[in-house]
Amino acid sequence: MDKRSSQIILIGIFIGIFIGAISGWIFGEKMQAVAWLGVLFMNALKMVIIPLIISSMIVGITSLGDVRHIGGTGIKTILYYTLTTGISVLIGIIMVNLIQPGSGIGTAGAELLERVQSKENFSFLDVLMGLVPPNLFKAMVNMEILPLIFFSLLFGGVLTTLGKKAKIMITFFEVINDAIMKIVHLILWFAPIGIFGLVAGKLGSIGGGEAFQAELIKLGKYALTVIIGLSIHATVVLPLILYFFAKKNPLTYLYNMGSALTTAFSTASSSATLPLTMECVEQKNKISSKASSFVLPLGATINMDGTALYEAVAAMFIAQAYGIDLSAPEQAVVFLTATLAAIGAAGIPEAGLVMMVVVLQAVHLPLEGIGMLLTIDWFLDRCRTTVNVWGDSVGAAVIAQTKEIRDDEQVLDK
Ligand code: ASP
Numbered sequence: 001m002d003k004r005s006s007q008i009i010l011i012g013i014f015i016g017i018f019i020g021a022i023s024g025w026i027f028g029e030k031m032q033a034v035a036w037l038g039v040l041f042m043n044a045l046k047m048v049i050i051p052l053i054i055s056s057m058i059v060g061i062t063s064l065g066d067v068r069h070i071g072g073t074g075i076k077t078i079l080y081y082t083l084t085t086g087i088s089v090l091i092g093i094i095m096v097n098l099i100q101p102g103s104g105i106g107t108a109g110a111e112l113l114e115r116v117q118s119k120e121n122f123s124f125l126d127v128l129m130g131l132v133p134p135n136l137f138k139a140m141v142n143m144e145i146l147p148l149i150f151f152s153l154l155f156g157g158v159l160t161t162l163g164k165k166a167k168i169m170i171t172f173f174e175v176i177n178d179a180i181m182k183i184v185h186l187i188l189w190f191a192p193i194g195i196f197g198l199v200a201g202k203l204g205s206i207g208g209g210e211a212f213q214a215e216l217i218k219l220g221k222y223a224l225t226v227i228i229g230l231s232i233h234a235t236v237v238l239p240l241i242l243y244f245f246a247k248k249n250p251l252t253y254l255y256n257m258g259s260a261l262t263t264a265f266s267t268a269s270s271s272a273t274l275p276l277t278m279e280c281v282e283q284k285n286k287i288s289s290k291a292s293s294f295v296l297p298l299g300a301t302i303n304m305d306g307t308a309l310y311e312a313v314a315a316m317f318i319a320q321a322y323g324i325d326l327s328a329p330e331q332a333v334v335f336l337t338a339t340l341a342a343i344g345a346a347g348i349p350e351a352g353l354v355m356m357v358v359v360l361q362a363v364h365l366p367l368e369g370i371g372m373l374l375t376i377d378w379f380l381d382r383c384r385t386t387v388n389v390w391g392d393s394v395g396a397a398v399i400a401q402t403k404e405i406r407d408d409e410q411v412l413d414k
Contacts, residue, residue, distance in 0.1 A: 020199030028208025035201025041194020060293025061156030102320025306387030
C-alpha cells in the first residue's frame with residue numbers, strides 16, 4: 001500500500017474514532033444501531049486470520065532455511081517476550097504500591113462471575129497441552145491460534161528438509177500469503193467506518209457518556225493506576241528498547257503502527273488486529289518478514305505486556321479493597337502468576353479479566369473481587385490490548401536485528 005493511501009486511511013480512522021466517541025457519548029443507547037458496522041469490520045479481520053497465520057508462518061520458517069536459525073531466533077524471541085513482560089509487571093506492582101488505589105474503597109460490586117469459574121483449575125500444563133491440536137480443523141474452526149502456530153512451524157520446518165520437491169508447496173503458501181495481504185489492504189479501507197461503529201456502539205451499549213463518567217469516577221484511581229503503568233511501559237520502556245536494540249526511531253515506528261494500534265484499541269483483540277499489525281510492521285516499518293511472520297502471530301497470543309501489568313495491578317487492587325496486606329513474597333507470587341496469566345490469556349476481548357483467577361487463587365484472594373473490576377474493564381481492556389500489540393511490533397523490530405536473521409538477509413542480498 002502506498003504512503004498516501006495509508007495516510008488517508010489513518011486520518012480516516014482518527015475521524016472515525018472522534019465521531020464515534022462524540023456520537024456515542026451524546027446519543028448513548030441509540031448508537032447501538034451502528035454497532036453492526038464494527039462487527040462487520042471485526043469479522044473481516046477474523047476472516048483472514050487463519051489463512052494468514054498458516055501461510056505467513058510457513059513462509060517465514062521456510063525462508064529462514066537452516067533449522068539452526070529457527071532455534072536461535074525462537075530462543076531470542078521467547079527471551080524478549082519474558083523480559084519485556086517482566087518489566088511491565090514490575091512497573092504495575094510499583095505503581096499500585098505507590099498509588100494504593102484500593103485502600104479504603106470497600107468491596108461493593110464483588111460477586112462471583114460465572115465465566116470466571118471455567119478457569120478455576122487452570123494450570124500451565126493447560127497452555128502446554130493446548131499446543132498440540134488433536135484435530136487441526138477443529139482448531140481452525142474454534143480459532144485456536146497456538147495449536148495452528150505449532151502445526152505451521154512443524155510443517156514449515158519439515159518442508160525445509162524435503163529439498164527440491166518442496167519448492168512448489170512453498171511457492172503455494174507464498175502466493176496465499178501475498179493474496180491475503182492484498183485482502184488486508186482492502187479491509188483497511190473500511191477501517192474508519194468499522195472503527196466508528198465499534199467506538200459508537202460500545203459507548204452506546206454502556207449507556208453513553210454520562211454512564212461512562214460515572215464508572216470512571218467510581219473506579220477512577222484504579223483505572224488511573226493501570227493507565228499510568230501502561231503509559232510508562234509504552235512510552236518509555238518499549239521506545240528505549242526499540243531505539244537501543246533495533247536502532248529504530250520510535251516516533252516514526254509508532255506513527256507507522258497507527259492503523260494497527262487504533263484497531264487494537266477499538267477491537268480489544270490482539271488476534272483480530274494481527275492482520276493489520278503484520279501489514280504495518282512489514283510494509284510500513286519495513287521489518288523483515290522473516291522476523292515478523294514468527295514474532296507477531298506468536299506474540300498476539302502469548303506476549304501481552306499490557307495484560308500482564310493489568311493482572312498485577314488488579315489483583316493488588318482487590319487485596320487493598322479487602323484490606324488484605326500482601327507481603328513481599330506474596331507480591332513475588334503475584335509477579336510470577338500475572339506473567340503466567342498473560343501468557344495463558346487468549347488475544348480476545350476481556351480474556352485478561354477471566355485469567356485473573358490464576359493470580360487471585362495463587363495468593364488466596366477472594367475470586368468475587370473480579371466482579372468489582374467489571375464495569376470499567378471494557379475500557380481498560382482496550383488500553384492494555386493497544387500496549388500488547390505495540391509490544392509485539394517492537395519485538396519484531398528487535399528480533400529482525402538478531403544475527404540469525406541479518407545473516408540470512410545478507411545471503412539473500414548477494
Ligand atoms: N484483550 C486482550 C488482547 O486481546 C487480552 C486481555 O483481555 O487482556 O490482547
